[in-house]
Amino acid sequence: MSRLVLINVRQALRGMKSNHITILFVSIFLHGCVTQIPYDYSALLASQPRSILVIPPRNNTVEVDAEYTFLSTISRPLAEKGYYVFPVSVVDFLFKENGLQTSEEMNSVPLDKLDQVLAPDAVLYITIDDWGQKYQLISSTSVVNARMKLVDVKTGDILWAAKAYAERSSGDGGGGLSGALAAAIVEQVLGSINDQTPELSRVANTRVINNANSGLLNGPYRPAD
Amino acid sequence: MGVVKGEYFKAYSMIIFVCVGMVGCVPQSSSLYYWGGYERLIYTMYKQPGSADAVTQIQVLTADIQRAAGTGKPVAPGVYAHLGMMYASQGDVDKAVNALNMEKQLYPESTVMIDGMIGRVKKRITGAANE
Numbered sequence: 054m055s056r057l058v059l060i061n062v063r064q065a066l067r068g069m070k071s072n073h074i075t076i077l078f079v080s081i082f083l084h085g086c087v088t089q090i091p092y093d094y095s096a097l098l099a100s101q102p103r104s105i106l107v108i109p110p111r112n113n114t115v116e117v118d119a120e121y122t123f124l125s126t127i128s129r130p131l132a133e134k135g136y137y138v139f140p141v142s143v144v145d146f147l148f149k150e151n152g153l154q155t156s157e158e159m160n161s162v163p164l165d166k167l168d169q170v171l172a173p174d175a176v177l178y179i180t181i182d183d184w185g186q187k188y189q190l191i192s193s194t195s196v197v198n199a200r201m202k203l204v205d206v207k208t209g210d211i212l213w214a215a216k217a218y219a220e221r222s223s224g225d226g227g228g229g230l231s232g233a234l235a236a237a238i239v240e241q242v243l244g245s246i247n248d249q250t251p252e253l254s255r256v257a258n259t260r261v262i263n264n265a266n267s268g269l270l271n272g273p274y275r276p277a278d
Numbered sequence: 279m280g281v282v283k284g285e286y287f288k289a290y291s292m293i294i295f296v297c298v299g300m301v302g303c304v305p306q307s308s309s310l311y312y313w314g315g316y317e318r319l320i321y322t323m324y325k326q327p328g329s330a331d332a333v334t335q336i337q338v339l340t341a342d343i344q345r346a347a348g349t350g351k352p353v354a355p356g357v358y359a360h361l362g363m364m365y366a367s368q369g370d371v372d373k374a375v376n377a378l379n380m381e382k383q384l385y386p387e388s389t390v391m392i393d394g395m396i397g398r399v400k401k402r403i404t405g406a407a408n409e
Contacts, residue, residue, distance in 0.1 A: 090357060104387035121324035125317050130354045133310055136385035142320050143363050143395075172390035274310060275348030 092267040097212040100205045103273050104137040106173035109145050109156040110199065111180045119184040120156055125198060126255040130262040131177070135275025139173060147171075168206045173263070175212055178202045185250060195249040196220045197257045203269070213269055219257035221249055311354035314342030319360075332364045339364070355385050361390065366399045374399050 107127055112120045124141045132138045147158045147170075160178060167176060183198035197220070203213040262269045271277060315338045323330040339361040346353045362377035375396055382392040 116324060122321060125321035125324075128320075129313055129317055129354070130355060135310070137385045138355050139388070139391065140359040140363075140381075142323065143359050143391075145358070146363060147391075147395075170390070170394060172387075174387070 080118075094213075094270055096205070096210050097203075098212065098269055100175065100208075100212050102136065102137065102174035102203075102205070102212065104173045105131055105175050105177050105203065105272075106139045106167060106171055106206075107131070107141050107145065107177045108179070109159050111156055111160050111178075112184075113180060113182050114184045116184040116250075118248075119181045121252050122182060122248075122250050123179065123258075125181075126251060127177075127258050129255075130259045131269070133275070134262055134269050135272030137152055137272075137274070140169060144171070158189075164204070164206050164209055176204050176206055178204065192220045192238055195246075195253055197250055199257070201261070215261045215264070215267060215269075217254075217257035219253045219258040219260070221253060241253070268272040285343060290399050309351070312342065312346035312349050313350040313354050314338070314345060314357075316342065316354055316357050316360065335364045336361065336368075352384060355388075356381070358384065359395075362392075362395065362399075366395075366403070369403055371399060371403045 107124070110120050110123050124145070128138045128141055145159075148162075153162065164176065167173065179199050179201045181199045183196050185195065187194045187196060191271050197218065199217045201215055201217060202211055204210065205212055310314035319335055319338055323335065339357055342357065343353055343361075358377045360375045362381065365374035365377055373383060378392045378399075380394050381388050
């Protein structure tokens with residue numbers, strides 16, 4: 054795709070040397086599309102996971118709801134990307150049934166044990182670094198910020214890593230977020246003005262997983278684009 | 279003058295061409311599954327556990343499963359397993375096992391987890407009944 058565009062730009066340059074404005078215009082358009090540093094998918098391509106086990110997130114913030122709010126917004130984008138996603142609250146329940154009460158403990162279960170009991174192909178570890186509403190002088194901003202790391206259950210190799218981030222300022226009107234997702238937020242805000250983190254978390258996860266340059270590759274249940 | 283017009287035409291077709299090409303960059307995909315209230319339920323059961331007891335959760339999930347059939351889309355991964363967990367929490371072994379088996383049938387990736395769950399549900403509940 055990007056190569057094709059480059060060829061056409063070259064042709065355009067040849068054909069329209071005098072029309073610098075057009076070239077500039079085209080270049081501005083292209084900027085958002087062409088990948089500067091291609092993401093290295095070699096480990097993910099070699100592993101070809103079918104299923105993903107999401108471990109309840111480590112929470113580095115004081116917001117106690119962060120962990121489970123995040124957990125309620127991660128299954129859908131992963132599954133819609135084509136992976137089998139282990140049911141997050143069932144998994145949480147199984148951990149607790151086995152005496153692991155905190156996400157910190159759940160995050161320290163060895164991969165071979167997870168493989169033995171649940172047999173996922175890959176495990177998603179999440180660390181929440183920032184969450185919730187920040188009050189400034191005249192406005193407030195809601196933030197969701199989490200690191201995620203997908204690991205091969207057999208080898209421990211990192212298959213994919215990314216940062217899910219979204220924020221929304223009061224009075225922003227959703228302008229900082231793109232298209233249809235912004236509409237979803239507006240809808241949510243009308244419904245519950247208090248807590249924006251569920252929708253922000255959903256937006257952050259959907260965007261990072263579907264990012265055209267560094268998102269997760271399609272899994273087996275999603276036919277190739 | 280005609281030459282200039284031609285150049286403008288070329289320029290505009292070029293822009294249109296690039297814009298059409300750009301469409302490929304935006305991730306657009308239709309939904310694979312019917313999701314219903316599953317994720318909302320997960321949120322509620324942790325945030326307001328009182329308003330998501332097992333009976334309520336079973337109602338939401340079974341209604342979603344019926345609605346999914348109407349849309350022609352499969353039930354999302356995890357829905358049947360979650361439903362099975364709720365039936366198990368009520369001590370309803372048959373319904374729990376049925377729901378868990380549905381998850382396995384739809385998504386064979388869940389086999390090891392589901393077999394383990396079914397084993398434990400049967401052992402726990404029938405074991406308790408024999409005491």
